[in-house]
Amino acid sequence: MKIMVIGGGGREDAIIKKISENKNIEKIYALPGNGGIMGEATCVDIGAEEIYKARDFAVKEKIDFAIVAPDDPLAMGAVDILEEAGIKCFGPDKSAAEIESSKVFAKNLMKKYNIPTAEYEVFSEIDSAMEYVKTCKIPIVIKADGLAKGKGVIIAMDRDSAISAIKEIMQDKKFGDSGNEIVVEEFLEGPEVSVLSFTDGKTIVPMISSMDHKRANDGDKGPNTGGMGCIAPNPFYTEEIAKRCHDEIFVPTIDAMNKEGRIFKGCLYFGLMITEDGPKVIEYNCRFGDPETQVVLPLLESDLLEIMIAVREGKLSEDIVKFSKKSACCVVMASGGYPNEYEKGYEIKIGEISDNSIVYIAGAKRKYDKLITNGGRVLGLTAIDDTLEGAVSDAYDNIEKISFKKAYYRKDIGSKALIEAL
Template sequence: MKIAVVGGGGREHAIIKALKKSPKVDKIYALPGNGGIAADAECVDIGAKELSRIVDFAVDNAIDYVVVAPDDPLAMGLVDLLEAKGIPAFGPKASAAIIESSKAWSKDMMRRYGIPTAEYRTFDDPGEAMEYVEKAELPVVIKADGLALGKGVIIAESREDAREGIKSIMEDKKFGDSGNVVVIEEFLRGPEVSVLAFTDGNVVRPMISSMDHKRALDGDKGLNTGGMGTIAPNPYYTQAVADECMEKIFLPTIKAMNQEGRTFRGCLYFGLMITEKGPKVIEYNSRFGDPETQVVLPLLQGDLLDIMMACTNGTLSDVDFRFSSDSACCVVAASGGYPVSYKKGYPVTLPDDTSRIYIAGTKLQNGVQVTSGGRVLGVTETAPTLREAVDKAYRTMEKVSFQDMYYRKDIGARALEALEK
């Protein structure tokens, strides 16, 4: 089969490496891919939001199956367009992708169907939002309603922070039209857990849990990023918590989407907070998370293409797969200055074995990989224990270098503390 994977980051590299293991896969194209992905797929210079060009490419090249990985093309309706041409695709249609593309919609949906989440208010008027935060209990969480590359969330510890957050999102348009509406939520306390789940619209098959590290600097300091590293499994996600999530969150969400006439097929990401009152939904994503994918897929025991196609075809209950009992750790190497501003074009040195290195932001320049993004790559290692996986990942990271490179030195530290209690 000929497969096209839409996107060009570390998540897409992890998906491509997993798909390559399927005996059914003859050829993989990446649209647009990147300098590292070029070693595992044929990169095509078509951007992830160039929907008509993607559809034309798929038709002209007789692509058998398309994996739509990023949020924007899903929200824009790429799966709908491909299916209209008779090309099956992995990912939700635009009507279902709204679960991520509008936080206000997803919060209202949770309220309607009794799915546990933080208390919230929605505002389309900055003045009213400002008025609300003057009296709200601090800290408050301010979220841009639309897609914002995983960065449209501000945790305001003070009234001034809250006012500045509302101004930057709603008035300064830091995230463009995504900030026309904001959701202001109560601040939940507890450990965070990411759970990706395969679903065909009826059956839900959660993947192994993970823990992301969003802040740029050690000790969870610095600015929010797209993710500086992750580990799996998450020690806070016990079997009891998993059972409660299935009963109160996962199945009710799928049923709610069906009742709304927005059947969700693909990968549904549940961002959870394990509070004193039980697990609550912080956010939904309508696709694989980045960098969670880089620790989840290396632990998958099964054919990823079979699973994805079963999600599309409504036959997920017929596919046999499981996850390894091992642990995984991914450490992200970023360009100095990320997530604000950074220089590009520095040559990247990699170890001889790149089987577990997922490239997020490089391009090929005269046959040499050079930096082209904020998050440049992720090093993932697996091992029987989390301690071993963390140690292996950092040993491998010592073999990676480029000018102005930085990475967190404490990925997995909180999880290890929890395991040692």
């Protein structure tokens, strides 16, 4: 089989490494891929959002199966366009991808079908949004409606911060047209849980739970990022919570999408908060999370490509999805200054990594046979162990063997989870 993977980050590196275990694969193409993926797949200089170029390439190369990994091409209808050209795909179509590409749509869907989430208001006019935050309960969460590379959410701890956030999003267009509308929602408290799931629109099979670390700095301080690290499984996600999520959130979401005529086939990501009132949805993603993928897929014992094909064909079943009982920890190494201004072009030096660890390359390119930094989140180091404590310890032991100029990473990935687990 010839496989095409659209995307070029750490998530795509993890997907490619995992599907490579399938013996029926003849060749894997990555569009555009990156400097690390080059060792596992043939990288093609076609951007993830250049959908029609990707379609033409897939037709020319007689691609048997395509995996559309990032949010932007999914929201733009990449799956629709590829399928129309006869290319079988893993990923939701454009109408189903709106569950991520529009927070307004997602919130209204939850409200309509009684799926537990934070209370919220929607604003398309800056003046009315300003008036609302002058009297609403603080702290408050302000979200750009559209996609914003995982950074379109601002938690305002006081009214001045809320007003500044609204100006940044709606007036200054910090996130472009994604900020034409905003969601202002209730600030929820409790442990956060990420649950990725496979679904063919009928059956939903949750993957192992995880805990992302979004803030740039230790102690969950600093600006939001795309994710600075992750652990799996999440100790706050107990069997009791898992059952409630299945009955109150997962199945109702699939049913709601079906009733709206938006059958979701692919990976549906549930960002959850375990509140005093039970689990509630913070956000949906229409694809594998990053860096959640880098801790979830190493624990998958089943054939990922077989699962993806079953999802596309509407033949998903629980018995083809099996996970290890082990734990994983991913620490992201980023360029100094990320998620704001940062420099590129520094050589990455990787020492001898232990057998239980994997390096996933994200923002890097090849130059004169050297790996060079080329993005904000440069790489992720994932360690797998029988215990979460061992996985965290090994991840930090191994991340010290990697270096590049102005590198930084959080030193407390997994610390909250370890306290809960012990």
